[in-house]
Amino acid sequence: MPKPPGTAGYGRRMQSRSPAPRATGRPRSTTADTAILAATREALVELGWSKLTLGDVAARAGVAKTTLYRRWAGKNELVVDAVAALFDELRLPDRGSLAADIEGVVLQFAAILARPEAKSGLMAVIAESTRDEALRERIRTSIVARQKRLVLEGRTRAQSRGELPPEQDPKTAAHTADLIFDVVAGAVVHRTLVSAEPADETWAMAFTKLLLEGLKETPR
Amino acid sequence: MPKPPGTAGYGRRMQSRSPAPRATGRPRSTTADTAILAATREALVELGWSKLTLGDVAARAGVAKTTLYRRWAGKNELVVDAVAALFDELRLPDRGSLAADIEGVVLQFAAILARPEAKSGLMAVIAESTRDEALRERIRTSIVARQKRLVLEGRTRAQSRGELPPEQDPKTAAHTADLIFDVVAGAVVHRTLVSAEPADETWAMAFTKLLLEGLKETPR
DNA sequence: GCAGTTACGCTACGACTCGTATCGAAAGCC
DNA sequence: GGCTTTCGATACGAGTCGTAGCGTAACTGC
Numbered sequence: 001m002p003k004p005p006g007t008a009g010y011g012r013r014m015q016s017r018s019p020a021p022r023a024t025g026r027p028r029s030t031t032a033d034t035a036i037l038a039a040t041r042e043a044l045v046e047l048g049w050s051k052l053t054l055g056d057v058a059a060r061a062g063v064a065k066t067t068l069y070r071r072w073a074g075k076n077e078l079v080v081d082a083v084a085a086l087f088d089e090l091r092l093p094d095r096g097s098l099a100a101d102i103e104g105v106v107l108q109f110a111a112i113l114a115r116p117e118a119k120s121g122l123m124a125v126i127a128e129s130t131r132d133e134a135l136r137e138r139i140r141t142s143i144v145a146r147q148k149r150l151v152l153e154g155r156t157r158a159q160s161r162g163e164l165p166p167e168q169d170p171k172t173a174a175h176t177a178d179l180i181f182d183v184v185a186g187a188v189v190h191r192t193l194v195s196a197e198p199a200d201e202t203w204a205m206a207f208t209k210l211l212l213e214g215l216k217e218t219p220r
Numbered sequence: 221m222p223k224p225p226g227t228a229g230y231g232r233r234m235q236s237r238s239p240a241p242r243a244t245g246r247p248r249s250t251t252a253d254t255a256i257l258a259a260t261r262e263a264l265v266e267l268g269w270s271k272l273t274l275g276d277v278a279a280r281a282g283v284a285k286t287t288l289y290r291r292w293a294g295k296n297e298l299v300v301d302a303v304a305a306l307f308d309e310l311r312l313p314d315r316g317s318l319a320a321d322i323e324g325v326v327l328q329f330a331a332i333l334a335r336p337e338a339k340s341g342l343m344a345v346i347a348e349s350t351r352d353e354a355l356r357e358r359i360r361t362s363i364v365a366r367q368k369r370l371v372l373e374g375r376t377r378a379q380s381r382g383e384l385p386p387e388q389d390p391k392t393a394a395h396t397a398d399l400i401f402d403v404v405a406g407a408v409v410h411r412t413l414v415s416a417e418p419a420d421e422t423w424a425m426a427f428t429k430l431l432l433e434g435l436k437e438t439p440r
Numbered sequence: 441g442c443a444g445t446t447a448c449g450c451t452a453c454g455a456c457t458c459g460t461a462t463c464g465a466a467a468g469c470c
Numbered sequence: 471g472g473c474t475t476t477c478g479a480t481a482c483g484a485g486t487c488g489t490a491g492c493g494t495a496a497c498t499g500c
Binding site: 023024025026027029053054055065066069074 | 485486487488489490495496497498499
């Protein structure tokens with residue numbers, strides 16, 4: 001009996017990998033998937049990461065505990081998928097200028113991180129991922145990559161507007177994109193979780209100004 | 221029997237609060253304190269946060285499990301103190317310019333976060349602190365405040381050098397200091413833990429340039 | 441419609457961890 | 471020497487873990 005035929009909800013996003021979703025036998029209940037992930041988020045809000053137990057999640061979702069273990073290897077993987085669903089709503093409408101786009105990205109990150117299930121879940125799995133390469137890769141593809149796409153998209157727009165210089169060397173361009181992403185995402189996360197203060201519009205404006213103009217006074 | 225007479229090693233740093241360290245009775249073994257904290261860091265490296273148990277730490281430190289529970293309320297508080305000790309080495313030598321000072325701070329943060337015990341421990345307790353106000357305050361005073369002091373010190377130096385404008389309104393000055401701190405610390409944390417790439421000298425230089433000059437090309 | 445295959449709910453299980461209680465012994469003050 | 475507090479050791483009930491076993495449900499192909 002193979003453990004991960006599609007690795008549950010996560011598999012749906014990259015079904016290009018799995019050779020065949022299996023044609024025979026009773027199919028896995030997709031409603032159970034969504035119920036389990038919703039129950040996981042609910043438990044994260046009420047109990048937090050450390051006190052969350054798989055037995056409790058199963059009871060909330062109305063499924064047997066064994067069903068959970070058939071689909072997910074453990075708590076870490078389950079919470080990653082549950083939290084990843086929160087990032088589905090990430091969009092980047094064109095707001096006309098680089099500054100406005102940065103503010104938009106920041107506020108969207110902040111809105112997700114303001115949720116208690118994201119706060120207690122995301123950082124915990126990131127902490128666990130320092131000792132688990134597979135988990136880190138799972139987080140990267142299902143969460144970080146989607147955040148990063150927004151940053152890259154905003155950058156392309158700014159270049160087409162002429163607000164940013166076009167890419168010179170594609171290698172250094174990738175490095176600066178990584179840098180900007182770490183700065184944007186890191187700042188929002190640190191503000192929200194460590195400083196524990198809201199990353200509201202006022203803060204987003206100040207951050208954008210700093211990111212665009214820098215710390216030095218720009219000589220006129 | 222009162223639980224925290226000094227709250228262990230952490231209490232030593234702010235003994236101004238505790239009214240009297242108690243003059244009577246057998247004093248708590250200070251060697252046990254350091255042994256326990258060292259054992260905690262060792263266990264963090266070998267087991268990581270989630271698999272770390274207080275019983276295991278007690279065995280490593282050569283003390284009884286009950287001794288641990290007499291001094292710390294639980295795993296969270298213990299790990300905070302164990303990780304906080306890593307930040308004792310934070311210093312900010314004057315390197316002559318704002319850019320060099322920023323690089324110095326970044327590289328010091330990075331050096332600490334490169335350690336496995338900091339990686340797996342720090343983020344985990346921060347995740348837990350989202351549901352525990354007392355724990356958040358403990359983290360703030362014993363870890364975050366010391367980081368922040370470096371940023372503030374670097375700023376004061378830059379002002380005395382004339383590289384940064386002096387404080388206009390003390391209130392907005394505090395806000396921008398908070399902002400800069402979140403950007404610096406957040407970027408290093410995100411680079412190290414989420415992107416999982418080293419925040420080395422090359423990266424520190426690129427980050428410093430971005431923070432100083434901003435994203436826009438400065439019009440000469 | 442029947443055989444084959446897989447998922448499901450349910451129950452039960454040993455192993456482990458938790459946090460506490462209890463006890464006698466040890467270490468420091470008056 | 472008396473008082474107070476900590477220490478090590480052991481034991482304990484409660485809770486969680488991850489797995490196994492079993493009968494049933496769902497879906498496919500002949």
